Amino acid sequence: MKFIDIIRERERLLEIRKKYQPLAELKENIKRVKLRTDFKKSLVKEDDVSIICEYKPASPSLGEISQLTVGDVVPLFEEGGASAVSVLTEESFFKSNIDNLKLACRITRLPLLRKDFILDPYQIYEARAYGASAILLMADIYPDLKEGIEICKYLDMDALVECKNPEEIETAVKSGAEVIGINNRDFNDFKTDLGRTEKLASYVPSNITLVSESGVQSPEDVDFLSKLGVDALLVGSSIMKSSHILEKVNSLVLTGKNSKTRRQKR
Numbered sequence: 001m002k003f004i005d006i007i008r009e010r011e012r013l014l015e016i017r018k019k020y021q022p023l024a025e026l027k028e029n030i031k032r033v034k035l036r037t038d039f040k041k042s043l044v045k046e047d048d049v050s051i052i053c054e055y056k057p058a059s060p061s062l063g064e065i066s067q068l069t070v071g072d073v074v075p076l077f078e079e080g081g082a083s084a085v086s087v088l089t090e091e092s093f094f095k096s097n098i099d100n101l102k103l104a105c106r107i108t109r110l111p112l113l114r115k116d117f118i119l120d121p122y123q124i125y126e127a128r129a130y131g132a133s134a135i136l137l138m139a140d141i142y143p144d145l146k147e148g149i150e151i152c153k154y155l156d157m158d159a160l161v162e163c164k165n166p167e168e169i170e171t172a173v174k175s176g177a178e179v180i181g182i183n184n185r186d187f188n189d190f191k192t193d194l195g196r197t198e199k200l201a202s203y204v205p206s207n208i209t210l211v212s213e214s215g216v217q218s219p220e221d222v223d224f225l226s227k228l229g230v231d232a233l234l235v236g237s238s239i240m241k242s243s244h245i246l247e248k249v250n251s252l253v254l255t256g257k258n259s260k261t262r263r264q265k266r
């Protein structure tokens with residue numbers, strides 16, 4: 001399977017959602033959904049690298065990862081010291097759905113990131129209506145980044161803008177991004193390499209919150225990425241696969257404590 005297959009499938013399911021729950025209805029629902037605490041603020045700490053724990057039952061690279069539910073894992077993420085929770089909401093390849101976001105919202109007071117392939121403003125409104133405080137926007141996938149970031153601001157949400165090269169980082173900054181993510185996963189073969197953050201971190205201005213995403217397995221990885229000046233790490237598979245989730249989260253969180261380093265300037 002290729003990345004483009006994931007996007008095509010996302011487009012197909014999006015059209016079904018739009019018919020099932022029109023945008024006007026979502027906008028009405030938003031009026032009744034209380035906003036969660038600030039995602040960006042929760043990640044930026046003076047001395048600590050924050051950990052965002054991701055609910056991820058399956059993935060294109062690993063297939064089924066875990067049969068645990070949001071109700072099983074989110075309390076453990078919180079107890080383990082996570083600063084925020086990411087909920088994958090893609091159905092076909094990651095075996096989750098948007099209702100898991102709503103469920104997480106009932107379980108935890110931590111800020112919630114909607115992790116999905118966002119192609120359309122509809123999905124940003126949908127995220128807010130289902131309780132998200134932030135949404136992932138991929139710089140090379142979302143059609144109008146500036147507009148997407150503005151919609152997030154209008155809805156009092158944060159945009160985590162994912163960038164794959166220096167040009168995308170520059171575009172993201174010009175478009176108003178305040179939180180930038182560097183994904184350590186290569187979307188051609190889905191393999192991870194923490195060296196991607198090493199190559200790109202210094203391109204991200206120091207006033208912007210930097211999240212390193214994917215491939216974090218161990219406290220040693222947290223240590224390595226901390227030295228590159230990241231503010232937060234997004235971790236899914238290694239936590240979901242663990243038979244001791246609470247201890248796993250806690251070991252990553254503790255390694256992030258007092259480990260924050262100033263980002264190198266170019």
Ligand SMILES: O=C(O)c1ccccc1NCC(=O)[C@H](O)[C@H](O)COP(=O)(O)O
Pocket residue numbers: 054056059060061062183185187190192213214215216234235236237238
């Ligand atoms: O996880 C995958 O296999 C994948 C494949 C294709 C596109 C995206 C994919 N993952 C999305 C993510 O970015 C991760 O869920 C997230 O960063 C956590 O990564 P990990 O800790 O490696 O599970």
